[in-house]
């Protein structure tokens with residue numbers, strides 16, 4: 218690196234050159250930018266729909282076709298649907314059905330059973346409703362099996378199995394204005410006439426495949442990580458993939474999923490090739506079993522307090538202590554320390570402080586690669602050159618050392634991705650790697666239309682779809698309700714909030730929705746709808762507040778990925794399809810105040826004769 222151009226700060230080497238590092242970051246981004254953005258990925262439809270098949274259901278459930286009325290229909294049986302169901306039960310709602318395409322509750326944790334799958338937000342704040350259910354996770358970072366079992370426990374605790382429709386997909390949602398009901402059809406031929414519908418489809422529910430030329434030509438075995446094929450690999454979620462001992466396996470992708478499953482593949486595969494386009498930042502995991510004395514010492518209210526403490530820290534709001542104390546909060550700690558130092562020295566230059574703290578953190582991440590990977594050439598390729606939070610940070614103690622194994626090879630594609638797939642394998646820089654199996658660790662759709670990811674259209678008053686309405690710019694109140702779509706509630710981040718700990722957002726949203734639905738039922742209203750004025754005012758506020766938290770994640774200067782719309786500029790209508798720019802803390806306070814006022818500002822409650 219050339220001579221230092223700015224004051225090095227504690228935590229960075231004396232010869233650290235910020236200008237050169239900025240240039241390096243920019244060059245890494247530029248070489249990855251591609252004009253096709255989200256269109257580079259293949260939608261899993263047609264022949265590719267096989268990647269969506271459920272490998273975990275042994276025998277398809279047979280049941281009668283339903284035609285009936287239901288008070289509240291919840292779509293999705295993951296954490297969102299379970300939290301929604303719990304809050305609706307708390308509000309005294311009995312007539313409730315959950316529709317779920319999987320064979321059981323669990324959502325993300327139903328589908329993602331790949332070896333090593335584990336929550337990477339501390340389980341004591343990630344798992345919802347712990348105090349209500351009276352459960353303490355067994356480890357700081359619980360593995361998928363425990364989380365799936367906890368989801369089932371939630372289902373039992375709140376009586377949500379009654380009325381649950383598993384292995385069922387919604388095919389259409391149409392509002393009947395006269396009857397004030399949603400007509401919901403499913404792939405089982407059901408027709409449900411629901412008074413209220415709440416949608417908890419999940420933010421990362423639809424697997425995507427890379428549009429690599431020749432992707433359909435490969436003659437060997439393939440699957441996506443979210444539909445792990447244990448029949449092929451042997452073993453289970455805790456490893457022991459014994460059927461791979463004579464197999465050459467390719468993994469495409471090095472995101473949070475690959476980081477967790479690669480160590481288990483490396484352990485047993487005869488030969489493993491890991492195809493990398495952009496390295497992840499891989500920080501210390503440091504998992505540990507739950508200390509029973511600590512668990513016994515927790516006071517009532519601890520769960521919410523811990524969630525809020527974490528959310529405060531990762532939102533940059535200083536807290537009296539760091540209860541979670543992990544890789545997520547460490548960067549923020551660094552920023553706050555630097556900020557305090559700068560305050561003592563005089564007027565602080567905030568953006569510079571944040572950047573320097575980020576450099577410091579990423580330097581640590583790169584140093585860790587050198588410490589854990591023996592071959593310096595391989596280590597160099599595994600080092601991420603972008604700002605922390607350009608991509609989802611990852612945490613794992615086994616991923617990097619896996620590259621010291623003689624049977625594991627990193628195939629770095631210099632930011633370009635796999636060049637071609639052939640009948641026998643994968644091509645990078647003109648070299649063909651012959652393999653028996655390709656595992657796609659290529660993630661999930663993010664930037665595509667809500668209805669495409671949901672798998673059905675939502676037709677409001679007059680037959681117009683939500684997609685059509687939002688094409689010209691998203692309009693909602695608090696991200697959850699939209700005019701012409703009465704009695705319908707959407708749970709997602711847009712026009713709502715971004716939280717690193719997603720179940721925290723779900724907790725606030727489900728509390729809010731249950732409050733509105735509970736009130737409607739209490740006063741005998743059959744219809745609750747946002748006024749046009751209220752949603753216009755909310756959209757205006759969203760634009761005024763700017764990208765906020767989402768802007769802090771994956772800005773345009775970042776390497777492309779789903780945090781920054783694959784590096785593509787968003788069109789002007791997308792300026793209002795962002796989380797609330799004031800941040801999640803402000804958003805949650807705003808919702809709480811709105812509820813506390815009791816006047817349901819912006820909503821109209823009505824009654825139909827039907």
Ligand code: NDP
Pocket residue numbers: 335336337338421427428429469470471472473474475477492493494495609630633634635658659660661777778779
């Ligand atoms: P990601 O979208 O994060 O990663 C996909 C990977 O595939 C990236 O490394 C990407 O490279 C790579 N890729 C895409 N196209 C190509 C190509 N043509 N050639 C080579 N590589 C390619 O998906 P994940 O499933 O890893 O994670 C998705 C999200 O799920 C995470 O961000 C996280 O939010 C969540 N998750 C959470 C976990 C938890 O513990 N709670 C665990 C796992 C996932 P590039 O970066 O260059 O685009």
